[in-house]
Amino acid sequence: MKKLVLTGAAGRLGSYLREPLTQMCEELVSTDIAEDIGTLYPGxxxxxxxxxxxxxxxxxxxxxxMVVHFGAFVDEGPFEQLLGPNFIGAYNVWEAAHQRGLRRVVYASSIHAVGMYPKNECIDTEVRHRPDTFYGLAKCFAEDLGSMYWDKRGLESVHLRILSCAQVNNARALGSWLSYDDLIQLVQRSIDTPVSGFSIVYGVSNNDRAPVDNAKASFLGYRPKDNAEQFAEQVLAETGPLDNQDPGHMCHGGPFASVDLGQSGLAGMNVIDDAKKT
Structure with missing residues (x-):
């Protein structure tokens, strides 16, 4: 592959994707709104x-x-705040990809596109959208955009419904964890799979407690290796009883399912910024 583009390269997940993506192409173009992203890798x-x-x-x-589209405002907020980067931004990426003749968009979607499903209901990749926030709604928009551009214009896309790609420090993450190594594998398989058409796959590791089913996306070749069960004893010892009437505990979207529209979902999560440094 001659040229890959990575949006959101200044973000935490982008920081882990940059180096492995350089191994898949002659030139990786990383992009973001930041002035710079530190030392660049060869290529x-x-x-x-x-x-x-x-x-x-x-x-x-x-x-x-191809373009690996990870750029976005990465929290819930007022609709107007998400409109530019998340809604219009998705359209701009797909439209530019179409006009420039790209083969495929690999998109960082999210569990928040289906975040209002109860967590004791194992969901597959074909359930209808049930967004938990405006943030989740933007993911629904981009998934439908990808479906339409495939049907009408033949532009392939793989939509990675990431559950939680961060350190395991809460009970929800025992099922939702996506390790950085598995994230890299997921993106690599989304790029090098011979044919994708329009596809959805959950971004989750091989957790014993995973609440989603990737069977219908097995053709992508994604086979996660890490398992959050290694953290279970410590996490559960530190976790008090959960409220089974709280959507933040009972729904796939976690804290995003319980906040009011427009209010931060990340504020209720202890996400550690362990971005890879260059």
């Missing part, structure tokens, strides 16, 4: 760009084979 260059600008996306995607 990587950085281009500042705004997802809300179609002109920026057209410029950055020129000559690319």
């Amino acid at each position: 990587e260059r950085y281009e500042k760009g705004d997802l809300a600008s179609l002109d920026d996306m057209m410029r950055i995607l020129e000559g690319a084979d």
